[in-house]
Amino acid sequence: xxxxxxxxxxxxxxxxxxxxxxxxxxxxxxxxxxxxxxxxxxxxxxxxxxxxxxxxxxxxxxxxxxxxxxxxxxxxxxxxxxxxxxxxxxxxxxxxxxxxxxxxxxxxxxxxxxxxxxxxxxxxxxxxxxxxxxxxxxxxxxxxxxxxxxxxxxxxxxxxxxxxxxxxxxxxxxxxxxxxxxxxxxxxxxxxxxxxxxxxxxxxxxxxxxxxxxxxxxxxxxxxxxxxxxxxxxxxxxxxxxxxxxxxxxxxxxxxxxxxxxxxxxxxxxxxxxxxxxxxxxxxxxxxxxxxxxxxxxxxxxxxxxxxxxxxxxxxxxxxxxxxxxxxxxxxxxxxxxxxxxxxxxxxxxxxxxxxxxxxxxxxxxxxxxxxxxxxxxxxxxxxxxxxxxxxxxxxxxxxxxxxxxxxxxxxxxxxxxxxxxxxxxxxxxxxxxxxxxxxxxxxxxxxxxxxxxxxxxxxxxxxxxxxxxxxxxxxxxxxxxxxxxxxxxxxxxxxxxxxxxxxxxxxxxxxxxxxxxxxxxxxxxxxxxxxxxxxxxxxxxxxxxxxxxxxxxxxxxxxxxxxxxxxxxxxxxxxxxxxxxxxxxxxxxxxxxxxxxxxxxxxxxxxxxxxxxxxxxxxxxxxxxxxxxxxxxxxxxxxxxxxxxxxxxxxxxxxxxxxxxxxxxxxxxxxxxxxxxxxxxxxxxxxx
Numbered sequence: 135x136x137x138x139x140x141x142x143x144x145x146x147x148x149x150x151x152x153x154x155x156x157x158x159x160x161x162x163x164x165x166x167x168x169x170x171x172x173x174x175x176x177x178x179x180x181x182x183x184x185x186x187x188x189x190x191x192x193x194x195x196x197x198x199x200x201x202x203x204x205x206x207x208x209x210x211x212x213x214x215x216x217x218x219x220x221x222x223x224x225x226x227x228x229x230x231x232x233x234x235x236x237x238x239x240x241x242x243x244x245x246x247x248x249x250x251x252x253x254x255x256x257x258x259x260x261x262x263x264x265x266x267x268x269x270x271x272x273x274x275x276x277x278x279x280x281x282x283x284x285x286x287x288x289x290x291x292x293x294x295x296x297x298x299x300x301x302x303x304x305x306x307x308x309x310x311x312x313x314x315x316x317x318x319x320x321x322x323x324x325x326x327x328x329x330x331x332x333x334x335x336x337x338x339x340x341x342x343x344x345x346x347x348x349x350x351x352x353x354x355x356x357x358x359x360x361x362x363x364x365x366x367x368x369x370x371x372x373x374x375x376x377x378x379x380x381x382x383x384x385x386x387x388x389x390x391x392x393x394x395x396x397x398x399x400x401x402x403x404x405x406x407x408x409x410x411x412x413x414x415x416x417x418x419x420x421x422x423x424x425x426x427x428x429x430x431x432x433x434x435x436x437x438x439x440x441x442x443x444x445x446x447x448x449x450x451x452x453x454x455x456x457x458x459x460x461x462x463x464x465x466x467x468x469x470x471x472x473x474x475x476x477x478x479x480x481x482x483x484x485x486x487x488x489x490x491x492x493x494x495x496x497x498x499x500x501x502x503x504x505x506x507x508x509x510x511x512x513x514x515x516x517x518x519x520x521x522x523x524x525x526x527x528x529x530x531x532x533x534x535x536x537x538x539x540x541x542x543x544x545x546x547x548x549x550x551x552x553x554x555x556x557x558x559x560x561x562x563x564x565x566x567x568x569x570x571x572x573x574x575x576x577x578x579x580x581x582x583x584x585x586x587x588x589x590x591x592x593x594x595x596x597x598x599x600x601x602x603x604x605x606x607x608x609x610x611x612x613x614x615x616x617x618x619x620x621x622x623x624x625x626x627x628x629x630x631x632x633x634x635x636x637x638x639x640x641x642x643x644x645x646x647x648x649x650x651x652x653x654x655x656x657x658x659x660x661x662x663x664x665x666x667x668x669x670x671x672x673x674x675x676x677x678x679x680x681x682x683x684x685x686x687x688x689x690x691x692x693x694x695x696x697x698x699x700x701x702x703x704x705x706x707x708x709x710x711x712x713x714x715x716x717x718x719x720x721x722x723x724x725x726x727x728x729x730x731x732x733x734x735x736x737x738x739x740x741x742x743x744x745x746x747x748x749x750x751x752x753x754x755x756x757x758x759x760x761x762x763x764x765x766x767x768x769x770x771x772x773x774x775x776x777x778x779x780x781x782x783x784x785x786x787x788x789x790x791x792x793x794x795x796x797x798x799x800x801x802x803x804x805x806x807x808x809x810x811x812x813x814x815x816x817x818x819x820x821x822x823x
Contacts, residue, residue, distance in 0.1 A: 182322060182324070182413065182414050182415075183322070183323070183389065183391075183411050183412075183413055184411060184412040184413060184414055184431075184433050185354065185355070185391075185392070185393075185409075185411055185433065186408070186409025186410050186411050186412065186433035186434055186435055186436065187202045187355035187409055187433070187435045187436065188202065188355070188357070188372070188393075188407045188408065188409060188435075188436045189403075189406060189407040189408075189409065189435060189436030189437040189438050189439055189696075189699065190202060190438055190439075191369060191399060191400075191403075191407075191438075191439045191440075191441065192438065192439070192440050192441065193440070193441055193443045193444060193445040193448075194440065194441065194442055194443060194444055194491075194493075194694055195444065195445070196440075197445040197446075198360065198361075199361060199364070199365065199369060199441070199443070199445065200357055200358070200359060200369055200400075201357075201358045201360065202355040202356065202357065202358060202435075203355070203356060203358040204353050204354070204355060204356075205329065205330040205331070205353070205354055205355070205356035206330070206331050206333075206336050206351055206352070206353060206354070207326050207327075207328060207329045207330070207331065207351075207352055207353075207354045208227060208231065208326070208327040208328045208331060208335075208339065208349065208350075208351065209324040209325065209326055209327070209349070209350040209351070209352045210224075210314065210319070210324060210325040210327055210348055210349060210350075211324050211348050211349070211350055212319060212320055212321050212324070212348070213347065213348050215347060215348055217293065217294035217295075218294065218296060219347075220348065221293065221294070221295055221296070221299075221307045221311075223345070223346055223347070223348060223349065224306075224307055224310045224311070224327075225299070225303055225306055225307050226345070226346075227327060227328075227339075227346070227349065228306045228307075228310060228327075229306075230335060230338060230339070231327065231328045231331065231335065234331060234332055234334065234335040235332075235508070236328045236329075236330065236331045236332070236335065237328060237329075237507045237508065238306075238309075238310065238327060238328055239310070239313050239317075239325070239326060239327055239328065239329075239374065240306075240309035240310055240312075240313050241312075241313055241316070241374070242289075242305075242308065242309040242312045242313065243266075243267075243270055244282045244285060244286065244305070244309075245282075246302060246305060247301045247302055247305065248283075249282040249283045249285075249286050249301075249305070250282045251267050251270075251282050253266040253267060253270075273377070274288075276288065286301075286304065286305060286308060289308035289311070289312060290304055290308060292308075292311075293307065293308055293311040295307050295308060295311075310327065313325070316377070316390065317374075317390045317391045318389070318390045318391065323389070323391060324350070324352075325391070326354075326391060329354060329356060330356040336351050339351055357372060357503075357504075358504075359502070359503045359504040361445070361449075362502055362504070363452070363500045363501060363502050363503075364445065364448055364449060364452065365443060365448055365452075365495070365496075366500050366501055366502065366503050367398065367495075367496075367497045367500065367523035367525070367526075368398050368399060368441075368443070368495055368523075368629070368692065369398050369399050369400065369503065370395060370396065370397035370398020370399055370400040370401055370402075370503075371395075371396050371397055371398070371400060371503050371506050372393045372394060372395055372396060372400050373393065373394065373396045373507075374391075374392075374393060374394075375388060375389075375390060375391075375392045375393070375394045379394060386405075387410075387411070388408075389411075394408075395407065397632075398629060398632075399439065399441065399628075399629075399692070399693070402628050402629060402693070403439050403693065403696070406436065406437040406439060406696045406705065406706065407436040407437065407439060408436050409433060409434050409435045409436040409699075410433060410434040411433055412430070412431040412432045412433030412434075413430045413431045414430055415430055434699070434700070435699040436699070437696045437697060437698055437699060437705050438696065438697045438698075438699060439693065439695075439696050440693075440694045440695045440696070440697065441692050441693060441694055442486075442491035442492055442493060442691065442692050442693070442694045442708075443492065443493065443494060443495075443692065444493045444494060444805075446804060447484060447493050447494040447801060447804055447805060448493075448494040448495075448496065450494070450800055450801055450803075450804040451482050451484060451494040451495075451496045451797070451800075451801050452496045452498070452500070453800075454796070454797040454800035454801065455480055455481075455482055455496050455498045455783075455785075455797055456498055456499075458785070458793075458794060458796055458797045458800075459477050459478065459479070459480055459498060459785055459788070462474040462477040462766070462785065462788050462789060462793050462794070463475055463476070463477045463478065466763065466789060469762065469763070469787075472762060472763045472764070473763060473789055474763050474766075474787060474788060474789035474793060475763070476762045476763055476787040477763065477766075477785055477786065477787045477788050477789065478499070478518050478786070478787075479498060479499065479518055479519075479524060479785070479786045480497075480498050480524065480783070480784055480785035480786055480788065480794070481495075481496060481497045481498065481523075481524035481525040481528065481671045481783075481784055482494070482495070482496050482525065482671060482781065482782065482783045482784070482797060482798075482801075483495045483496075483525055483671045483672050483674070483675035483781070483782050484675070484779055484780070484781050484801055484805075485675045485676065485679050485690060485779065485780050485781075486679075486778065486779060487678075487679040487682055487683045487771060487777045487778060487779060487780050488679075488683055488686075488710075488778075489688060489710040490676070490679070490688030490689055490690045490691055490710055490711065491690075491691060491692075491694070491710075492627075492672075492690055492691065492692045493779065493805075494801065495525045495526075495672070495692070496525060497522070497523050497524040497525045497526075498524075499516070499518050499520040500520055501513055501520045501521065523629075523632055524671070524784075525670070525671045525672055526627065526629060526632050526633045526634065526670060526671075526672055527632055527633065527634050527670070528634065528670060528671075528784075529634045529635075529636040529637065529668035529669060529670050530668060530669060530670075530671075530757060530765055530767070530784050530786075531663060531664055531667055531668060531669075531757035531758065531759065531765065532663040532667055532669045532674060532755060532757065532767060533662075533663045533664070533755030533756055533757030533758075533764075533765065533767050533791070534595045534662065534663055534753060534754065534755040534756065534757075534767075534791070535663060535674060535753045535754070535755040535767050535768070535769045535782075535791070536661075536662070536663030536667060536669075536755075537591070537592060537595065537600055537661075537662065537663065537753065538592065538681060538726050538729075538730065538753060539612075539615060539616060539619055539621075539677065540600050540603065540604060540612060540661045540662075540663075541588050541591070541592060541603075541725075541726050541729070542615055542681070542718060542722065542723075542726060543607060543611055543612050543614070543615035543616075544588070544603040544604075544606070544607050544611075545588065545719075545722040545725065545726070546615065546718055546719070546722060547607050547611045547615075549603055549606045549607040549611070550588060550603055550606075552587065552588055552589070552721055552722065552724075552725035553587060554587065554588070555585045555586065555587055556585070556586050556591070556598070556599045556602050556603065557584065557585050557586070558572055558574075558582040558583040558584055558585075558586055558596050558598040558599065559582060559598065560572055560574075560575035560580060560581075560582045560598065561575060562597075562598055562601040562602070562658065564601075564602075564605060565654060565655060568653075568654070568655035568658075570597070570601060570655070570658055570659070571597075572596060572597040572598040573595070573597055574594075574596075582598070583596045583598070583599075586598075586599045587725075588603075588725050588726065588729065589725050589726075589728050589729040589732065590729070590732075591729070592726060592729025592730060592732070592733065592753065593729050593732035593733055593736065593737045594737065595737075595738065595753075595754070595755075597662050600658075600661040600662045601658045601661065601662070603661065604657050604658055604660065604661025604662075605654070605657060605658060605661075608657065609639075609640050609641065609652065609656075609657045609660060610640075612640070612657070612660060612661060613638055613640040613642065615716075616638045616640075617638065618687070618714055618716045619677045619680055619681075619687065619714075619716070620673055620676055620677065620680070620687055620713075620714070621636060621638040621667075621669060621673060621677070622635060622636055622637055622638030622643065623635055623636075625672055625673060625676055625689060625690050626689035626690070626691075626711075626713065627672060627689070627690045627691065627692070628691060628692055628693055629692075633670070633672070634670050636668045636669045636670055636673055637666050637667060637668040638667065639656065639659075639660040639665040639666035639667040640652065640660065640666075643666055644656075644666060647666070649666065663755065663757065664757070664758060671782045671783070671784050672690060672782075674767075674769055674782035674784070675690075675769070675780050675781065675782035676688070676690050676780075677769075677782075678769050678770070678771055678780035678781075678782065679771075679780045680714075680716065681723070681726065681727075682727065682751070682771045682777040682780060683777065684718070684723065685715060685716035685717060685718045685723075686712050686714075686715055686716075687712065687713055687714035687715075687716065688710055688711060688712055688713065689711040689712075689713050691708050691711075693706075693708050694707070694708060695707040695708070727751055727774070730751035730752055730753055730770070730771075731749065731750075731751050731774050733751070733752050733753055733754065734746075734749075734750045734751065734752045734770070735749075737754075738754040738790075738791065738792045739752050739753075739754050739768070739770075739791070739792055739795045741792065742792065742795040742796055742799055743795075743799060746799070746802075746808075747808060748772050748773050748774075748802065748806055748808070749772070749773055749774035749775060750770055750771070750772045750773075750774060750802065751770060751771050751772070751774050751777075752768060752769065752770030752771075752795065752798070753768070753769050753770070753791070754766075754767070754768055754790065754791025754792050754795060755767035755768070755769075755791045756789070756790045756791060759786075759787070762787045763787035763788070763789050764787070764788075764789060764790065765784060765785065765786055765787060765788055766783075766784070766785040766787075766788025766789050766790050766791050766792075766793045766794035767782075767783065767784050767785075767788075767791050767794070768781075768782075768783045768791045768792075768794045768795045768797070768798055769781065769782045769783075770795075770798050772802050772805075772806070773806075778805075779801075779802075779805055781798045781801055781802075783795075783797045783798055785797075
């Protein structure tokens with residue numbers, strides 16, 4: 135074949151190929167240049183969510199209780215590392231984070247070696263623990279009878295964990311890998327392995343950045359608890375969203391990586407406190423580090439929540455509660471003498487009598503929310519149960535503080551009048567087979583209180599008077615008024631899931647709780663606040679509010695308002711809500727309140743309030759319990775002439791109401807500025823009405 139045709143063919147071929155390249159380039163750069171540029175950019179761009187800071191929480195005067203501050207977190211970026219390299223990095227980070235004292239995001243419900251399922255941190259009931267274990271196995275598509283060690287082996291295979299790791303190391307790796315999978319780890323959703331880490335750890339990681347290709351140190355907003363243990367049980371805490379919470383809330387814009395309110399106000403006000411997340415477009419290197427960012431949507435902080443709490447009053451209540459309990463225990467000596475040596479726990483509530491606002495509410499012992507996760511197991515094992523909110527969740531026998539209720543029931547039902555006199559004979563002999571004695575007969579070798587009106591009976595806490603008036607009016611009448619004052623039912627307080635209903639002793643309650651038949655003698659004990667009566671400190675405080683304000687029972691509340699972070703406008707405000715109006719005669723109320731005044735001026739609390747510049751009404755109680763010293767109970771209000779605040783204090787094994795009354799006095803000192811030059815001036819009025 136001639137060489138010329140061959141050359142011609144070759145030239146034609148080259149020309150055609152070049153023409154194709156030219157057309158292709160023209161198409162890519164000129165005709166569809168913008169589209170291909172966008173595709174090219176998308177390969178480098180990562181759309182990232184930016185978590186909005188939560189709303190902050192303040193007291194009634196604007197004192198910050200929970201705020202936000204900028205901290206640092208360890209982020210794992212998805213950049214396509216091999217499993218072996220990723221696992222090695224995660225293990226090194228795990229050890230570094232633990233050494234730093236921070237908490238690793240690892241919710242795998244399996245303990246350290248020897249491996250066993252562990253759901254006790256979330257559930258206390260055995261049946262609930264079993265259900266949680268079944269749900270976990272089902273979600274992982276495991277057989278119902280699989281054991282914890284078998285789960286670890288399955289996860290090691292799932293995440294390509296090399297057999298060279300020790301069992302403890304393997305548990306750490308699979309724990310983090312499980313959490314990453316659970317949190318939806320992806321290119322656009324980095325995994326936060328640890329939050330609120332120290333600057334020391336930040337420096338260590340950054341100095342060895344080459345070893346941690348997928349690791350990024352990012353800034354984040356973290357909760358700041360500047361006031362330590364103050365109101366810990368009420369403010370509550372936040373934590374990573376759970377599977378069940380996510381299923382309920384994913385329609386509201388929640389992500390599996392979100393922090394959410396778990397208890398207290400943080401939980402109740404979650405919908406207000408959660409902000410609106412923003413987003414940004416990021417350009418990243420192969421190692422996953424941000425090299426360029428473009429804020430697409432700016433995050434919006436959550437709303438501000440203002441509580442009815444007075445931070446100063448709250449601090450005073452908590453301090454007085456702790457110090458007084460310690461003094462009672464020290465003075466009581468050996469617990470076997472049942473004189474307060476076993477006093478460790480208690481609670482108190484302070485309320486505005488005319489609105490239902492809770493001004494202070496405390497439970498002792500307490501804890502520090504800021505290190506909750508680090509000391510959780512220790513708190514859980516503490517026999518004094520510091521995690522238990524005693525002000526809401528604990529129900530106690532009210533003892534003699536119940537006698538004002540018995541008095542009102544007897545007076546309003548016409549069983550007695552303010553002038554009716556009942557002679558205290560020491561031993562109540564109406565029933566041949568049950569003859570209880572007045573406390574003075576037992577403690578003072580046969581003495582009695584003598585003739586008693588209702589005012590005298592409150593002052594002297596005369597059991598005999600209440601045995602007789604209780605028998606005469608009957609348990610049905612007593613229960614009728616008990617229900618009016620809110621006993622045996624939840625108050626409607628915002629933290630409803632943590633509030634106990636208590637018990638109002640009577641045939642109805644006895645039948646409901648399977649306690650057998652109600653006997654006539656039970657009515658005598660119920661009338662003095664014993665029998666099956668159980669009340670929370672919040673119920674006791676609200677009962678005193680209702681009594682001293684003339685019969686208006688309000689729903690206790692602690693949320694005052696919610697405001698927008700954008701313009702400060704009110705998003706929500708709580709209005710006082712009356713749930714019961716009890717019609718009582720002024721003469722009857724005054725007879726009872728005068729008895730409470732006599733308690734502090736000449737009765738069992740007079741030594742505490744001697745020469746006090748403000749007239750105070752109060753009632754002490756010593757409630758018998760199954761074991762140990764009696765509980766000490768005190769309820770009171772001030773000023774007597776025009777009540778503003780009501781207080782209820784309970785100290786477990788506190789020996790007597792007079793022993794715990796100093797806590798109430800300390801609160802009044804603070805509220806009325808008694809210990810400063812700003813002396814409170816009572817109004818000229820001498821009676822409520």
